[in-house]
Amino acid sequence: xxxxxxxxxxxxxxxxxxxxxxxxxxxxxxxxxxxxxxxxxxxxxxxxxxxxxxxxxxxxxxxxxxxxxxxxxxxxxxxxxxxxxxxxxxxxxxxxxxxxxxxxxxxxxxxxxxxxxxxxxxxxxxxxxxxxxxxxxxxxxxxxxxxxxxxxxxxxxxxxxxxxxxxxxxxxxxxxxxxxxx
Amino acid sequence: xxxxxxxxxxxxxxxxxxxxxxxxxxxxxxxxxxxxxxxxxxxxxxxxxxxxxxxxxxxxxxxxxxxxxxxxxxxxxxxxxxxxxxxxxxxxxxxxxxxxxxxxxxxxxxxxxxxxxxxxxxxxxxxxxxxxxxxxxxxxxxxxxxxxxxxxxxxxxxxxxxxxxxxxxxxxxxxxxxxxxxxxxx
Numbered sequence: 001x002x003x004x005x006x007x008x009x010x011x012x013x014x015x016x017x018x019x020x021x022x023x024x025x026x027x028x029x030x031x032x033x034x035x036x037x038x039x040x041x042x043x044x045x046x047x048x049x050x051x052x053x054x055x056x057x058x059x060x061x062x063x064x065x066x067x068x069x070x071x072x073x074x075x076x077x078x079x080x081x082x083x084x085x086x087x088x089x090x091x092x093x094x095x096x097x098x099x100x101x102x103x104x105x106x107x108x109x110x111x112x113x114x115x116x117x118x119x120x121x122x123x124x125x126x127x128x129x130x131x132x133x134x135x136x137x138x139x140x141x142x143x144x145x146x147x148x149x150x151x152x153x154x155x156x157x158x159x160x161x162x163x164x165x166x167x168x169x170x171x172x173x174x175x176x177x178x179x180x181x182x
Numbered sequence: 183x184x185x186x187x188x189x190x191x192x193x194x195x196x197x198x199x200x201x202x203x204x205x206x207x208x209x210x211x212x213x214x215x216x217x218x219x220x221x222x223x224x225x226x227x228x229x230x231x232x233x234x235x236x237x238x239x240x241x242x243x244x245x246x247x248x249x250x251x252x253x254x255x256x257x258x259x260x261x262x263x264x265x266x267x268x269x270x271x272x273x274x275x276x277x278x279x280x281x282x283x284x285x286x287x288x289x290x291x292x293x294x295x296x297x298x299x300x301x302x303x304x305x306x307x308x309x310x311x312x313x314x315x316x317x318x319x320x321x322x323x324x325x326x327x328x329x330x331x332x333x334x335x336x337x338x339x340x341x342x343x344x345x346x347x348x349x350x351x352x353x354x355x356x357x358x359x360x361x362x363x364x365x366x367x368x
Contacts (some may be wrong), residue, residue, distance in 0.1 A: 046223040119224030
């Protein structure tokens with residue numbers, strides 16, 4: 001059982017990069033929107049958008065990688081309904097890390113502010129300036145984000161439960177340590 | 183020359199000179215526009231002013247005698263978003279309660295050839311006056327001529343965006359101003 005109990009290294013690197021960016025981008029998005037207009041606010045919005053576009057890019061890579069590389073099998077202790085929920089949650093998480101940055105990009109276009117990635121790479125506007133659509137997309141972006149928050153909590157709780165409560169070697173599936181300690 | 187031919191020649195001569203001796207004076211606000219574009223965090227943001235009045239005289243035969251005066255109502259700004267429109271009224275930006283208007287008055291017009299002109303004049307904004315040199319292209323039309331110009335305005339020269347906003351890494355100093363003035367002749 002020392003083979004194939006860990007995701008491939010690129011999958012692990014991409015997982016933690018996206019996790020890190022989401023854990024920075026999400027609270028930034030919540031914090032920045034109620035600030036009064038200031039240079040700081042403009043900077044934070046730009047950083048948030050740069051993070052989002054980076055997530056979109058990495059999420060695209062992850063989907064391609066996931067479709068071409070099998071994840072390690074789940075331990076036998078994981079029962080059937082848990083496997084089904086796990087598959088659904090993972091599918092939704094993949095969907096959301098694509099849909100959330102896309103909804104943000106759409107929102108930015110609709111609000112009339114093109115996205116310039118890292119202030120250097122101008123991205124095309126996905127829709128024309130449209131105030132009503134922009135306001136609608138704010139709601140969509142927020143709803144998707146809070147769905148993501150709920151699923152991430154579930155995702156982390158499940159991994160911790162399998163690892164610490166069921167005492168299955170679970171966390172190293174996404175861990176750095178290549179040495180298996182079974 | 184037979185009288186009848188002389189008659190037609192005279193008629194033709196009377197019909198054409200209007201194209202030469204026209205002086206454009208009546209500005210058509212609906213076909214005229216003043217817009218601008220600036221960069222914030224590297225992102226181009228477009229805006230403009232909806233209300234402005236223009237007084238002008240322009241005779242292509244005597245361009246040096248031309249003049250223009252444009253008054254812009256700063257409250258008619260579109261700065262890209264409602265939040266920015268509101269912010270622009272404040273003391274750090276236009277300080278609009280003290281300086282509600284921007285005024286441009288021409289002082290000199292020089293023909294550059296090919297329907298292009300160099301317009302020199304004074305722009306007064308937020309109590310500060312600066313001489314601006316604006317290239318203008320004249321496009322003659324059947325009844326309406328248009329005058330198009332683009333120039334770069336440095337906002338900090340007029341104290342537009344002071345204090346925390348004076349950091350040009352966030353909001354660039356250069357603002358590209360674009361205008362089109364349409365006028366009919368008499």
